[in-house]
Amino acid sequence: MKALSAAQRRRRRSLYVMAALAVLSTLVFGLLQKSGQVVTYGFVLDKEWVLVQQWVINSRTASLLFGLVAVAASGVAFLQFRAGKTIGIASAVGAAGIMMSFLSWAAAGKFIPFTGLLQGALLLSVPLIFGSMAGVLSERSGVVNIAIEGQLLAGAFVSGVVASLTHSTFWGLIVAPFAGCLISTLLAVFAINFAIDQIILGFVLNVLVYGITDFLYKKLLIPYQATWNSGPTLAAIKIPILWKIPLLGPILFDQSIIVYLMYGVVFLISFSLFKTKWGLRTRAVGEHPTAADSVGIKVNRLRFMNVMIAGMVAGLGGAYFTVGGVGAFNKEMTAGKGFIALAALIFGRWTPWGAVSAALLFGFADNLQSVLGIIGTPIPSEFMLMVPYLVTVVAVTGFVGRVRAPAADGTPYKRGESH
């Protein structure tokens, strides 16, 4: 075999890890499992067209089956790797097989609402996707955005309060982007105009938003809850016909407006970043600002604008917590989602679709944890709570390897100072 590049060897290492996990899950979840219990997967949530109502299977058989699928997929992936082909589909099947093998074991004797599991996963990834899109916008143009958490929280707070005061989810949604934008404008002013260290700055902004919202929550939202913190929530909208597609319909097309807005944001950003003039310029100022300047692009103005738009995207994502979810604002309710969004951004190699995939994975881990917690599993619930974070750490360190951030990410630009 020819000498492998670093990227290829990393991919091969991931393949070995996957193959080992597949074999391990076949053994542990399949062969070592006591037989006799059945697992039930439900596939219907509502009144969509029914393909399969539910699937009842002996859990040992299921674990064994999915484990073997994963082993086979690992083999196919390895053959494709040797032939120099892409291994995306085979590794996805392998990963899904391992996961299902585990699930069939963990839910032995229980009922798993499969569609609901995925629908919940999508919902939990919504703030992650909005947050990571904010990261793409900002970091692709060269400004490190640690303040996503703060932007989400500001969006959540303001939209919750405004929706409560106006009794209108519409106004809650409208103001959320401006709340996020306010925070990101602070980031832009200090990072771009005053060249403050962007990591420290982002951190400070997060603490600032935590502090302000905690204070207002305690002094205003709790004592005057009826007026200030009892906003309405968005209802789910069924997209005609589409929502009736089995499995996918209820997951993708029976959601609140904020999820549909998210689809739009993702498509718009991924198209614009790679296919438009704005995108070319944005990537140029993130990679080589001096070059961009030398052809007449106003580097700092473009960065400022992109950071502001990033704040608006994250702010809209913040509205998901209040008007898109429970209605009322709660202290520190973003609970680190902004940082997980940042991890999704890195895991996704600073590309919009990569970040979306990573966010969906994290969202799935999060929801799996809560579903298994509810139905009761052999695994202690404390451990289950760790799963999403564990997935984040493993994903970012083990499988991403050395990724290349935009070359000028985090470096303030001043004409004549850098090459």
Place this chain on the structure above:
Amino acid sequence: MSLELRGITKTFGALVANDSIDLKVETGEIHAILGENGAGKSTLMNIVYGLVAPDSGEILVDGVVKKISEPSDALASGIGMVHQHFMLVPVFTVAENIVLGHEKTGFAGRLDLNEARERIKKVSDQFNFDVNPDDLIEGLPVGVQQRVEIIRALIYDAKVLILDEPTAVLTPQETDDLLKIMQELKAQGTSIIFITHKLREVKAVADRITIIRRGKVVGNASPSASQSELASLMVGREVELAPDRGAHDVGAEVLVVKDLSILDITGRALVNKVSFSVRAGEVLAIAGVQGNGQSEVARAMVNLEEHVKGSITLNGEEIVGKSVRESLHAGIAFVPESRELDGLIGSMSIAENLILDLHDLAPYAKGIQLFPNVVLDEAAKRRDEFDIRLQNVTDPISSLSGGNKQKVVLARELSRPVKLLVASQPTRGLDVGSIEFVHKRILEERDAGRAVLLFSTELDEVLALADRIAVMYRGEILSIVPSGVSAQELGLLMAGVVHA
């Protein structure tokens, strides 16, 4: 198109970078601007290109005063520039780089690169550039990247083309190609401003020469002037272009390198089974274009490289496997390629930098105690010996000029008992005066019976100093030749061409 500068002045704090400079470039001429590093050439060109705003003065294009405050103004006035550090985004394609800032869009704001592709192909064919619009910049050789910059200037209709130190990064062959391209451009009516400090190239292509020293125009010369005339105008005094190399005795082999291979972290061989030896009282120069493995060999001499196979012996003692500190104390003086990054600690004082290697040993320290006064005394002594021009030895090292920083590195490395001096690109970025000093010092070491291993990409430096020359190409030593070799032959070797 003609370009005229009148009374351009620019100061940075107390430093006068440009002092009322007047300059006129006529239509279709190659006008060389000759000056040392730090003479103010680049500042002047950045003013013309709108990257730096002058304090006073005006720029006239075809006799009309133009206000150029942004690069886009310069482009609109027909002024194009090929920068010393290329203004190309490495992860973009050629076409993407060329449309950047002048994008054409189609339906729904979608980028349209087709027109640019056509124009790139046209210009590329016209000059035999062999540039493919869809290649990624980071995969292209430096010489081709430079052509991309030239294409960009031509596509945007540059009538005056500024080339800022264009040959600094090129191989001798690429340099010759570039000089030919400049002649062709001139023949088509493009005016060229050629910024350089290389006398040979100026004499080869320039129609007129303007010499700048310390921010002022100090004279004009015609290309028929001799190299030493040009050099003394540039420096302001008589200069010895080739240092005097007296006769000397060569002793026993000091350094013997056998089958040295160096791998990168992915296991690729950067240096492949290289063998050579250096005798006492001899300068062996390792020549080659940047990036052919010389830097790694230099670093391996003091064990700064990680994946090393083969053997390096100093007076019979094996060096490979020792720590950096042990290698240095075995008798190796090491002048690294980048003074700022690897040779010195920028925020520490000159005195501290001078004793970095021995800071924990007597007489500077005992146990955990450091004796600052001893350090200061020693620093003052070395300042005098090496003629380091400084205000105060307690000033930070970053306050010194490049030449004086290099003197600090030399002073530190040569103050230990040394058998071998390893000097990697010792004069890169230095002014002529400092180059003279460094060259003299290297030859003094040789005459004192030390072995010298010199790594250099500068042909003239190699020819001036070396007793023998080893040429590296793609990680291997192609050939070891005696010092009498011609510059042309050496240039061919550096480009990988071996004669039977």
